Amino acid sequence: GEDVEQSLFLSVREGDSSVINCTYTDSSSTYLYWYKQEPGAGLQLLTYIFSNMDMKQDQRLTVLLNKKDKHLSLRIADTQTGDSAIYFCAENGGATNKLIFGTGTLLAVQP
Amino acid sequence: ETGVTQTPRHLVMGMTNKKSLKCEQHLGHNAMYWYKQSAKKPLELMFVYNFKEQTENNSVPSRFSPECPNSSHLFLHLHTLQPEDSALYLCASSQAQGPLEQYFGPGTRLTVT
Numbered sequence: 232g233e234d235v236e237q238s239l240f241l242s243v244r245e246g247d248s249s250v251i252n253c254t255y256t257d258s259s260s261t262y263l264y265w266y267k268q269e270p271g272a273g274l275q276l277l278t279y280i281f282s283n284m285d286m287k288q289d290q291r292l293t294v295l296l297n298k299k300d301k302h303l304s305l306r307i308a309d310t311q312t313g314d315s316a317i318y319f320c321a322e323n324g325g326a327t328n329k330l331i332f333g334t335g336t337l338l339a340v341q342p
Numbered sequence: 343e344t345g346v347t348q349t350p351r352h353l354v355m356g357m358t359n360k361k362s363l364k365c366e367q368h369l370g371h372n373a374m375y376w377y378k379q380s381a382k383k384p385l386e387l388m389f390v391y392n393f394k395e396q397t398e399n400n401s402v403p404s405r406f407s408p409e410c411p412n413s414s415h416l417f418l419h420l421h422t423l424q425p426e427d428s429a430l431y432l433c434a435s436s437q438a439q440g441p442l443e444q445y446f447g448p449g450t451r452l453t454v455t
Contacts (some may be wrong), residue, residue, distance in 0.1 A: 235384070262441050262442060264442075266446075271448070272448055272449075273344065273346070273348075273432050273434075273446030273447050273448045273449050274385075274432065274434075274444075274446040275344065275446070276443055276444065276445065279441055279443065281441070319385065323442055329387060329390065329398060330387070330442065330444060331384075332384050332385040333384060334382070334383070334384050335384075
């Protein structure tokens with residue numbers, strides 16, 4: 232079955248790098264995604280990676296994909312207090328328009 | 343502002359009430375979605391509409407009834423809800439094909455008393 236797992240909580244100091252990890256089960260996923268949810272808001276698409284890539288960089292964000300281990304990570308460089316939010320990993324499971332989301336990782340950035 | 347709006351933002355209703363949630367997207371997308379977000383649970387996909395046709399009903403109880411009159415508007419009609427239906431209901435839209443970049447609205451916080 233389809234399953235996406237994330238650790239629940241990560242705490243970092245401002246200026247440090249944050250690494251949020253995710254594992255998924257469906258090897259037929261063609262895209263994997265990272266979303267951010269701030270309090271009282273919906274989910275914001277941060278970035279996504281095609282399954283035949285192993286890395287994607289977008290400013291402070293770096294996505295690493297290990298397809299063999301079905302492991303996805305999001306690295307945030309120079310983490311700021313405004314990065315405090317819940318981060319969701321998602322896969323499309325090979326389906327055309329159905330996303331499977333993880334439970335989310337709460338990132339707390341300490342000043 | 344993501345281009346997806348939802349109203350109302352907050353709703354309190356009794357178990358015998360009937361209410362509707364509204365979602366509108368201004369992005370020219372042709373797929374729309376309803377999700378339920380409860381505390382400490384993964385985001386649950388409820389319904390998917392592609393080109394106004396429902397393509398997914400994820401075993402949602404019949405007390406939730408979706409309606410998609412056109413590609414820009416999506417409704418969720420609610421009746422005889424239960425307290426466990428209290429949650430954040432999120433609407434999203436995307437193109438029906440491609441990398442499936444889903445854009446979410448801010449959600450409606452629903453409390454059933």
